[in-house]
Amino acid sequence: MNEGATKLFEITTDELSADEVVGRLADPDIGAVIAFVGVVRGSTDGREVRYLEYEAYPEMAEDVLQQIADEIRERWKTIKEIAIVHRVGRLEIGEISVVIALSAAHRREVFEAVHYAIDRLKEIAPVWKKEVWTDGAEWKSEGWQKEGGEP
Amino acid sequence: MRVKVRLFGAPREALGRCEIEEELPSGSTVQDLMDLLMEDYPALRSHSGMIRMAVNRKYVSLEAQLREGDEVAFIPPVGGG
Numbered sequence: 001m002n003e004g005a006t007k008l009f010e011i012t013t014d015e016l017s018a019d020e021v022v023g024r025l026a027d028p029d030i031g032a033v034i035a036f037v038g039v040v041r042g043s044t045d046g047r048e049v050r051y052l053e054y055e056a057y058p059e060m061a062e063d064v065l066q067q068i069a070d071e072i073r074e075r076w077k078t079i080k081e082i083a084i085v086h087r088v089g090r091l092e093i094g095e096i097s098v099v100i101a102l103s104a105a106h107r108r109e110v111f112e113a114v115h116y117a118i119d120r121l122k123e124i125a126p127v128w129k130k131e132v133w134t135d136g137a138e139w140k141s142e143g144w145q146k147e148g149g150e151p
Numbered sequence: 152m153r154v155k156v157r158l159f160g161a162p163r164e165a166l167g168r169c170e171i172e173e174e175l176p177s178g179s180t181v182q183d184l185m186d187l188l189m190e191d192y193p194a195l196r197s198h199s200g201m202i203r204m205a206v207n208r209k210y211v212s213l214e215a216q217l218r219e220g221d222e223v224a225f226i227p228p229v230g231g232g
Binding site: 054055056057059060061063086097118121122123124125126129130139141142143 | 157159160201203209210226227228231
């Protein structure tokens with residue numbers, strides 16, 4: 001496909017922008033585009049977060065993001081293009097950690113599909129997040145969700 | 152046979168390294184590798200209950216057979232997004 005050009009599924013240390021990721025969807029014949037933008041939160045459970053440290057298994061994570069896109073196309077036949085980009089490294093409060101962009105001819109499917117994409121990313125993509133507070137740090141996860149099932 | 156094991160997140164920090172090489176008898180499974188790792192690296196033991204394993208970038212079951220040169224990954228509970 002567009003070898004060497006923009007990647008649709010990427011783990012990067014670069015700063016993210018929603019516009020830039022939406023721009024990776026090249027098809028002009030679309031009726032609706034949605035972008036989910038994940039942003040680093042300043043506090044969790046009442047604790048003040050100084051910054052987050054994201055880590056990934058980048059080669060596998062990019063494959064998994066592609067897999068999530070394949071699952072979306074299987075469920076919502078009208079979805080045209082999908083790009084998912086996750087940032088890793090040290091992220092400050094308010095910085096963008098992930099952008100998911102989807103396009104389709106009509107609006108309904110993009111809402112459902114983007115919801116699925118972020119849930120699935122949190123469930124199976126090999127990406128980890130360490131919260132660093134003023135008085136300590138912790139790797140955060142909701143745990144493996146489906147025992148013995150997916151992925 | 153030799154396999155490479157990659158570590159991430161909490162278990163990587165616990166061990167202080169991101170890669171291990173292990174020598175195993177041919178025909179070994181992912182479970183055999185797990186058992187060997189727990190023996191050789193006690194720091195990994197407290198993480199073992201929550202770990203999923205991947206071989207060559209795909210999640211696998213513990214019964215999966217390993218081959219010479221496989222890249223195995225120790226995947227603690229993920230937390231992206």
